Amino acid sequence: MSDLAVPSVPHRATVRDDVERVLVVTAHPDDVDFGAAGTVAAWTAAGIEVAYCICTSGDAGGFDDTPREEMAPLREAEQTAAAAVVGVSDVRFLGYPDGRLVPSIELRRDISREIRRFRPQRVLTQSPEIYWRRMGASHPDHRAAGEAALAAVYPDARNPFAHPELLAEGLPAWTVPEMWLVGAPEERQDHAVDITATIDRKIAALDEHASQTAHRSDIGDWVRGLGVETGRRFGLPAGHLAESFQVVTIG
Numbered sequence: 001m002s003d004l005a006v007p008s009v010p011h012r013a014t015v016r017d018d019v020e021r022v023l024v025v026t027a028h029p030d031d032v033d034f035g036a037a038g039t040v041a042a043w044t045a046a047g048i049e050v051a052y053c054i055c056t057s058g059d060a061g062g063f064d065d066t067p068r069e070e071m072a073p074l075r076e077a078e079q080t081a082a083a084a085v086v087g088v089s090d091v092r093f094l095g096y097p098d099g100r101l102v103p104s105i106e107l108r109r110d111i112s113r114e115i116r117r118f119r120p121q122r123v124l125t126q127s128p129e130i131y132w133r134r135m136g137a138s139h140p141d142h143r144a145a146g147e148a149a150l151a152a153v154y155p156d157a158r159n160p161f162a163h164p165e166l167l168a169e170g171l172p173a174w175t176v177p178e179m180w181l182v183g184a185p186e187e188r189q190d191h192a193v194d195i196t197a198t199i200d201r202k203i204a205a206l207d208e209h210a211s212q213t214a215h216r217s218d219i220g221d222w223v224r225g226l227g228v229e230t231g232r233r234f235g236l237p238a239g240h241l242a243e244s245f246q247v248v249t250i251g
């Protein structure tokens, strides 16, 4: 291996096996489905409860001339339908404007509220880092959602003195011990989930986002190709598909 090559798997994370609830925090409708729907489907099949917290309603997305005022409700409906495909019925939209997301105190508070309400042992969100070789994963909104979710997990949600209005709403502090990041730079990814059994549901979930994906007839092949490549990178048996993550343990 040359000095410049990326080590295939530099480190394997240890993940918790006592997880009952996972909260997913993303910037846009469809982000969870591109990055993690196969994993979510595996979790719900195993009896883990999963809830989605989507920071924007994707009102700046789309590829056609759908009137802008129709886009947010359309994309919320698409995300809700896609969630149902992978066993998720608890979907909340925070209503921040698409394309202008910043990791503000208000966003941190609103994510903290969802953490304290749902009380997850794991939060899955988007990496706040720039992944230079795949800029599509590093949309500024994605990084803002990840940054705010990170701050909500540590320290806000666990600190009873942060966002005192949440205590007043009857939401006591809650400690999340583990985070999974999607779209992290490759050298930081240290865990893969085998999605061979759930890839069809992942693609079916993506198909629900018709306003984003209907013009891409190759989306199933593209997603399968990525899954196979990830499986190979993590040493799964030939032909197995995977989604990959950076796992962060917070003591």
Ligand SMILES: [Zn+2]
Residues within 6 Å of the ligand: 027, 028, 030, 031, 139, 142
């Ligand atoms: Zn996105």
